Amino acid sequence: MTLSPQRAGTTALSPSAGKFLQAPFTAVLTTLRPDGSPHLTPVRFTWDAQAHLARVLTVNTTRKVKNVLAAPQARVALCQVDGFSWVVLEGTARVFESPERVAEGVRRYTERYFSGPPNPPGRVVVEITVDRVLSLNC
Numbered sequence: 405m406t407l408s409p410q411r412a413g414t415t416a417l418s419p420s421a422g423k424f425l426q427a428p429f430t431a432v433l434t435t436l437r438p439d440g441s442p443h444l445t446p447v448r449f450t451w452d453a454q455a456h457l458a459r460v461l462t463v464n465t466t467r468k469v470k471n472v473l474a475a476p477q478a479r480v481a482l483c484q485v486d487g488f489s490w491v492v493l494e495g496t497a498r499v500f501e502s503p504e505r506v507a508e509g510v511r512r513y514t515e516r517y518f519s520g521p522p523n524p525p526g527r528v529v530v531e532i533t534v535d536r537v538l539s540l541n542c
Contacts, residue, residue, distance in 0.1 A: 424542040425451040428517050431484040435471035450512035458493050458532040459509045461521050472497045489541040495534040
């Protein structure tokens with residue numbers, strides 16, 4: 405088992421962890437419910453290394469969106485796993501419904517997953533400003 409420098413939690417990514425985040429995997433997004441209990445949801449996401457920003461497309465009626473809106477300063481975590489390799493992106497999240505921000509989320513999603521996302525009514529983008537990265541074996 406190889407512990408990466410990110411194990412201690414920084415915003416820097418090793419080249420291998422950055423490459424790992426480009427693979428078209430899903431991840432689990434953890435937000436906190438109003439009672440403080442965790443809510444975990446499998447999601448597709450994109451990673452903008454230059455801006456330290458992860459994006460998740462969803463709809464405005466989901467529990468994850470309600471959780472972020474109820475506690476905008478609460479911490480969230482996004483964890484991508486493949487076997488015994490993983491990267492966790494931690495930070496704070498905001499919900500945006502502006503057409504420009506949603507379009508940027510769609511553009512990046514399409515690039516990463518090789519097809520466009522669903523287009524349900526009420527689509528929004530959750531943007532996670534990442535300030536801590538943890539990883540193992542990548």
